[in-house]
Amino acid sequence: MENAEFEQAERATRRGKASFWLALLLMLGVCLYAIWRSALFRLDRVQIIGNERLSQADIMEVAGLAPGQLRWEIPAEQVAKRLEAEPWIREAKVTWKGNRLLIDLTEREPVGLLQYTGQFYLLLDDQGVILGQQRLDPQKPLPVITGLSVSRALRGQQLPHAGLLDALTLLAWTAEPLRAEISEVNLRADRYLRVFMTGGTTVDWGVLPLEKQDQHIQTQVSLFADYWEDIPRAKRPGCQVDLRIYGKVHGLGCE
Numbered sequence: 306m307e308n309a310e311f312e313q314a315e316r317a318t319r320r321g322k323a324s325f326w327l328a329l330l331l332m333l334g335v336c337l338y339a340i341w342r343s344a345l346f347r348l349d350r351v352q353i354i355g356n357e358r359l360s361q362a363d364i365m366e367v368a369g370l371a372p373g374q375l376r377w378e379i380p381a382e383q384v385a386k387r388l389e390a391e392p393w394i395r396e397a398k399v400t401w402k403g404n405r406l407l408i409d410l411t412e413r414e415p416v417g418l419l420q421y422t423g424q425f426y427l428l429l430d431d432q433g434v435i436l437g438q439q440r441l442d443p444q445k446p447l448p449v450i451t452g453l454s455v456s457r458a459l460r461g462q463q464l465p466h467a468g469l470l471d472a473l474t475l476l477a478w479t480a481e482p483l484r485a486e487i488s489e490v491n492l493r494a495d496r497y498l499r500v501f502m503t504g505g506t507t508v509d510w511g512v513l514p515l516e517k518q519d520q521h522i523q524t525q526v527s528l529f530a531d532y533w534e535d536i537p538r539a540k541r542p543g544c545q546v547d548l549r550i551y552g553k554v555h556g557l558g559c560e
Contacts, residue, residue, distance in 0.1 A: 347404055348374045355410035358393055364408065367391045376401050384408070392436050392461040416476040417490065418449045419469070421458060431477035433464040446485065448476055452492035468496040471513045475500075478522040483530050502533075505542030506559075511549035521551060528554045536560075 351370060353361055365371070368384045381399040388397035388410070398409040415436055418426035426449065428436040435458050441449075450472050455464065472490045475498065479487065489501040500508040508529065514521050525548045532554045536544055544559035 348372055348376065348379070348406060349404040351406045351408065353408045353410065356412065358412055359391070359410075364388065364410070367394075368408075370406070376404070376406075379406075381406075390461075392434055395430075414477075415447060416473055416484075418447050419453065419455065419464075420449065420451065421455060427455065427458055427464075429464070429469075429473060431473045433466070433470055433473060435460055435462050435464065446488075448484065448487040448490055450490045450492060452494075468492045468494075468498075471496055471518075472498055474518065475510065475513070475522055475526075478519065479526050483526070483533065486533070502541065504538065504544075506533075506536065506544040506546060508546040509549055524552060525554075528552070532556065532559075 348370065349372065351361070351365065353364055356364060359367075367390075368379075368387050370379065370384070381401055384406070385397040385399040388394050388399070388408070393412055394410055395413045396411040400407045400409075413430040413432075413434060413436060415428045416431050417429050418439075418441070419429055421427045421438060424440050425438045426441065428439055428447075429450075430436060437460055438458075450469065453466060453469055458464070469492065472492050476484060476487070476490065486502050486504070487500055488503045491499045491501065493499075496512050498510040498513065500510060502508065510525070529546065529548055532546065536556070536559045540559055545557040546559065547555040547557070
């Protein structure tokens with residue numbers, strides 16, 4: 306009888322301990338869940354730098370961000386990937402700081418237009434990425450690239466044409482205000498480039514070298530910029546400039 310009572314008491318003790326540990330684990334789980342869903346880990350503020358063309362609302366929409374989201378539901382790498390899928394964004398660096406999200410953007414810069422269809426032109430950056438379509442804007446003129454036609458183009462698509470990339474690289478290395486003086490870059494099938502300035506001057510760049518191309522362009526642009534300032538405006542309509550020889554500028558009818 307005593308043994309039976311002892312065993313019954315022992316079972317009751319074990320059940321009590323089990324219930325205690327179960328309750329403790331349940332309480333711990335509730336606490337962890339509460340912390341996991343806590344406002345300490347919810348998106349409270351987004352700080353964005355580097356955006357000039359895209360508004361904060363645009364960036365929030367592209368990144369799929371909304372106040373109150375939990376940080377592990379939107380990892381920084383995922384946000385950066387979404388942002389870099391937007392053609393205007395070249396690079397996105399995203400970092401969590403507590404419940405704040407810091408976004409550092411590098412936007413693409415349009416450098417030229419390529420005629421597409423009718424009155425519409427493709428807006429391109431220096432890598433040939435299509436940023437959108439637009440009509441010519443006298444208030445914000447950009448050089449037009451001619452000699453190449455594109456039958457189908459999508460926003461965000463990169464046009465890999467080698468000659469086109471030559472022209473875009475040339476425009477990217479030509480800083481303002483000189484770039485604003487360029488009205489057209491004509492591209493021949495053999496990648497020969499001829500530039501037409503707004504005053505009527507023609508500038509032959511020829512075929513750009515494959516090696517050290519940036520250095521070549523930078524040197525010739527610097528020489529031409531100084532030469533351009535010395536050309537009398539009355540002479541510019543008939544002036545022909547030759548930049549095909551590295552380190553030299555030859556002008557005909559420019560003085």
